[in-house]
Amino acid sequence: MTGATPSPAPPRRRPLTVLPLIALIFYDVSGGPFGIEDSVRAGGGALLPILGFLILPILWSLPEALVTAELASAFPTNAGYVAWVSAAFGPAAAFLVGFxxxxxxxxxxxxxxxxFLDYLYGGAAALSPAARSLAVVALTAAxxxxxxxxxxxxxxSALVLTAFSLSPFVALVVIAVPKIRPARWLAVDFAAVELRGYFNSMFWNLNYWxxxxxxxxxxEDPKRTFPKAVFGAVGLVVGAYLIPLLAGTGALPAETAAEWKDGFFSEVGARIGGGWLRIWIQAAAAMSNMGLFEAEMSSDSFQLLGMAEMGMIPAIFAARSPHGTPTASIxxxxxxxVILSFMSFQEIVEFLNFLYGIGMLAVFAAFVKLRIKDPDLPRPYRIPVGxxxxxxxxxxxxALIVTVMCLAxxxxxxxxxxxxxxxVxxxxxxxxxxxxxxxEFLAPVPNESLHGSSSSTAASDDDDDVEDVRAVLLAGAGEQHDAGEGVSVSKEN
Known part of the structure; x- marks a missing residue:
């Protein structure tokens, strides 16, 4: 056999506990109200974004968070959603979703x-193209x-950045309260509404759970820690969006709706509290972008590590540094x-929303299929519905994903x-x-802590049987090839 054996976890590797995990989920999804400003402009006023951040967390964020809590507790592996889709639909679909x-x-x-540079230097135009590129590379490296x-x-770091990123909005809300006029929350100019921009802004600010x-x-103890962290992050994200939005739109005249573009919260701070609050918000926004980067890179790199441990991609992506992190994946x-940083903000948001939506359709389908095909799968956290x-x-x-895709x-x-x-x-x-x-590829290593199927019988002849796919995935007997001998190991019939 040429499948390599994963090296033992280095001694410096430390597990995540509830509070740091809440902070990382917060930055995976949000990072604060920075970036929601464009929803006011595209929504033609305050009403549509306020309704969006009241309704969409229930229709979109909560279902995605619930699915994540249930399946992450059932599959406590770094492969995450790749493992869920593999258990439901097989390795080919899982690879495409992972990619x-x-x-x-x-x-x-x-x-x-x-x-980060835009907030720090007051816009992309403040730097020459060469200086901007050099700064992006240097910041990315750091x-x-x-x-x-x-x-x-x-x-x-995410915990500290969360506290700092939200701190100026506590001051903003306190100062804004006497100036708030609730009637301004009902303002909407339907002629100015841009549905594509509105839905892309709302979707981007509420996804990635x-x-x-x-x-x-x-x-640490993912079966208990993960659900707690997910639900804690839901409340934090919704509050971090809605409260500053209510304060800003309620304290400023409705006619300013067209000015609400990315970075406008610093101007809101200046108009409500003065220049000192503008600087505080700009500093918080810059630091928030650092937290967003760190959380996203952690998720992306550990996803590659999980896929490598499943034998889906080369073993080098599973190699850990002395600090327990996946070096090649990072x-x-x-x-x-670095390659993609030349694109514009609007281009990136629309491209990634469509791409993310495709993957989420597969995740929701996997969730439903696992519920139907394997209802007795042990789920330490289980959504209380059939x-x-x-x-x-x-x-x-x-329906929201399809809407965003149709507007692309x-x-x-x-x-x-x-x-x-x-x-493909x-x-x-x-x-x-x-x-x-x-x-070199790794063969999936059997791990009894990951076995959730209640069935101990042999797999059925049905190629779509979830018990069989799950056993194949977690016991390492799936459609993995022995790299050196060219031997394909298939399930028994």
Whole structure:
């Protein structure tokens, strides 16, 4: 056998606890109200974004968070949603979902070094193209090094950054209260509404709940810790969006709606509290982008590590540094960030939303299929609904995903079609490498803590049987190839 044995966990590796995990989920999804400003402009006033941040967390965020809590507790592995889709639909579908979500995450992460510089220097025009590129590379390298130094360090940093990023909005709300006119919250100019921009802004600011599932293998007692952290983060995210939005739109005249663009909260601070509050908000926004980068890179790199441990991609992506972090996976994600950072904010948001939506459709489908095909799968946290209720719960978020996709531009559809083709080509290329034995792959290692199936009988002849797929996935007897001998191990009939 040429499948390598994973090296023992280094002694400096420290598991995540509840509070650092809440902070990382917060930054996976939000990072504060920075970035929601465009929803006011695209929504033609305060009413639509306020309604959006009241309703969409129930219809979109909560179902995604619930699915993440249930399946992450059932599959406490760094592969996260890749493992869920593999258990439901097999390794090919799981690989494509993993590739699309990694690409979406890398696109998302390309935003943050640029936004950091924009807040710090007052806009992209303040730097020459050469200086901007050099600054993006330098900042990406510095943040990547912090990620390399350990996930526990990243989690503690996220806690500190969360407190600092939200601190100026406490002051903003206190100062704004006497100036608030509730009637301004009802303002909407339907002629100024841009549906594509509005839905893309809302969707981007409320997605990525499932990203944290790729850290489940690094969490202390994930079966209990993960649900607590997910639900704690839901409340934190919704409050961090809605409260500053109510304060800002209620204290400023409705006629300012057209001015609400990315970065406008610093201007809101200046108009409500003065120049000192503007500077505080700008500093908080810059630091928030650092937290967003760190959380996204952690999720993306540990996802690649999980896929490597499942034998889906080369073993080098599972290699850990002395700090317990996946070195090659971190470098791959950082390279993608630098390459994609030349794109505009609007382009990146629309591209990644479409790409992310495709992956989430597969995740929701996997959740429903696992409920139907394997109802007795041990789930330490289980959403208190049956299979029909689970399917009904997924209808609103699926409808939102389809809406965002239908509003996409032709260019976005073309780019995502190209990514899909690249994913299929990459999958078959990886499979050929397994057969050729030119690259080392890990065989999935049996782990009794991951076995959730209540059935101990042999797998059925049904190729779609979830018990069989799960056993194949977790016991290492699936459609993995012995890299050196070119031997394919298939399930028994």
């Amino acid at each position: 699309s979500k990694w690409a979406s995450g890398t696109l998302d992460n390309a935003l943050y070094p640029v936004l 943040l990547t090094y912090l990620n390399y130094r350990g996930l526990h360090l990243v989690g503690i 499932d990203k944290a599932s790729t850290l489940a293998g690094e969490v 470098l791959a994600s950082a390279t993608g960030v 299979a029909a209720g689970a399917a009904a719960m997924c209808v609103p978020p699926v 531009s032709a260019r976005t559809i073309a780019v995502n079609a190209a990514v899909a083709v690249a994913g 080509a990459l999958y078959y290329g990886v499979e050929r490498m397994k057969v050729a034995g030119c690259v």
